[in-house]
Amino acid sequence: METPGQDIAANLESVRQKLAAATAAAGRPQGCAQLVAVSKGQEASMIRQALDAGQRIFGENRVQESQAKWPELRSRHDGIELHLIGPLQTNKVRDALALFDVIETLDRPKLARTLASAIEKSGRAPRLFVQVNTGREDQKAGVAPEDLGGLLGLARDELGLQIEGLMCLPPFDADPGPHFQQLAGLARQHGLMGLSMGMSRDFELAAANGASLVRVGTAIFGPRSQPPPR
Numbered sequence: 001m002e003t004p005g006q007d008i009a010a011n012l013e014s015v016r017q018k019l020a021a022a023t024a025a026a027g028r029p030q031g032c033a034q035l036v037a038v039s040k041g042q043e044a045s046m047i048r049q050a051l052d053a054g055q056r057i058f059g060e061n062r063v064q065e066s067q068a069k070w071p072e073l074r075s076r077h078d079g080i081e082l083h084l085i086g087p088l089q090t091n092k093v094r095d096a097l098a099l100f101d102v103i104e105t106l107d108r109p110k111l112a113r114t115l116a117s118a119i120e121k122s123g124r125a126p127r128l129f130v131q132v133n134t135g136r137e138d139q140k141a142g143v144a145p146e147d148l149g150g151l152l153g154l155a156r157d158e159l160g161l162q163i164e165g166l167m168c169l170p171p172f173d174a175d176p177g178p179h180f181q182q183l184a185g186l187a188r189q190h191g192l193m194g195l196s197m198g199m200s201r202d203f204e205l206a207a208a209n210g211a212s213l214v215r216v217g218t219a220i221f222g223p224r225s226q227p228p229p230r
C-alpha cells in the first residue's frame, strides 16, 4: 500500500477510483461494492473532511468512542450510515442500537439473543452481518467457520433476526485471497448476499472476490493513534 497523502478528499477519490476499477475488472456491476470509511481513532475534524467530500458510510470499532464523536457530526450532515466493525459486548448492545445502522460483528449466540430482545424493545433494527473467524485465530473475534451454520440457525430461524451477510478480518500475516474466497463460499452456502471484506491493503482483491462492503481506514485518513485491529 502507498502511504496516503494529507488531503483526505484526494485520498477518498483515489480509493473510490481503485474500487470502481477493481469491480469493473472483475465484471461486477458499478457500485456493487460500497466503501465504508473507517474513522476509528480519527478526530472529528478529519471525519468532517470526508463528509465534505461526500462520503456518508463510516465504520467505527468502539461504541464509547462513537458515542463521543457521532451525535454531533450527525446533527450537521444528512444521510450518514454508521457501521460497527469492532467486537460488541452484550452490555453495550442498547447503546449500539441507538447509534449504529449496521452491526457487522455478530459472532456468538449470547449476542444474538441480546440483540434480538433489544431490537424488539427498541423497535430499531440495524442491518446485521455475522463475523467469521476464517483464520481461526484464538485472539480474534468471529464465529468459527464450522459453527456458522448453528449460529445462523439460531439467529435467523429461532430469533427471527435478518442477517444481510458475513464479515471477516483475515490474519495480518496471511494471504487474504483464500480468506475472501472462503467467506464468499460460506455466504453462498447459506444464501447470504452481503460480504464485508477488504481493508486498505487488500480492498481491491476483496472487490474482485465479491465484496459488497470494503472497510478502508488508513488509505483515506492516514495512520491513526491507536493499535491495529484484533
Ligand SMILES: *Cc1c(COP(=O)(O)O)cnc(C)c1O
Binding pocket: 038, 040, 061, 085, 086, 169, 198, 199, 200, 201, 215, 216, 217, 218, 219, 229, 230
Ligand atoms: C481498522 C479496521 C479496518 C480498516 O483498516 P485499515 O488498514 O486502516 O484500512 C477494517 N476493518 C476492521 C474490522 C478494522 O478494525
